[in-house]
Amino acid sequence: MDILKIENLSKIYGEGENQVKALDNVSFSVPKGQFVAIIGPSGSGKSTLLHILGGVDKPTSGKVYLDGQDVYAQNEDQLAIFRRRQVGLIYQFYNLIPVLNVTENISLPVLMDGKKVDKNYLRELIDLLSLTGREKHLPNELSGGQQQRVSIGRALFNNPAVMLADEPTGNLDSKNSHEIVELLKLSNKKYGQTLIVITHDDSIALQADRIITINDGKIASDRLLVK
Secondary structure (H helix, E strand, C coil): CEEEEEEEEEEEECCHHHCEEEEEEEEEEEECCCEEEEECCCCCCHHHHHHHHCCCCCCCEEEEEECCEEHHHCCHHHHHHHHHHHEEEECCCCCCCCCCCHHHHHHHHHHHCCCCCCHHHHHHHHHHCCCCCCCCCCHHHCCHHHHHHHHHHHHHHCCCCEEEEECCCCCCCHHHHHHHHHHHHHHHHHCCCEEEEECCCHHHHCCCCEEEEEECCEEEEEEECCC
């Protein structure tokens, strides 16, 4: 079953002579539980695509369906709920709330939804992320690798339909990069989490089930990796 379906997606910035086509008629679908790496040169449209998939930036034309739902047929309030419940976003620079501790940052999507925190699942995630003993630490008391672990926990905590990661290891050394990729792969396998990762790192891309290459706003290649 396809969890994500993209049809004829285009994104144009600016007008007239200053017009830039960031995405040009992109179409593909992603089955539930697949790990997809999106690669391509800087300025190719990768991050624009990720932001549109995550409900952060609207397309100029085309459709995005997540779990059968037409994402951009929703109003702003519905989109905000959609982002919180259906999408787990992981950024290069963590985007943690500085005044919240580890537990609070991870629980944030659930708390914002006014739902009760599942303490058992929270404990399981903190153990999985090797953050035991650091539950009360603020972001500035954590290393870069630990902060990225917290952001992965936050992305996973609402059991989203899809996890989107934009250069998740771009700010980390090779040891932490390897550990973060292993965590993402584990979430993909353990929770059947659909995972889309934008990366410049070929060694990360080659661990995915599928690699989509984007160039000049178009899909240049789309291949399944034989494991």
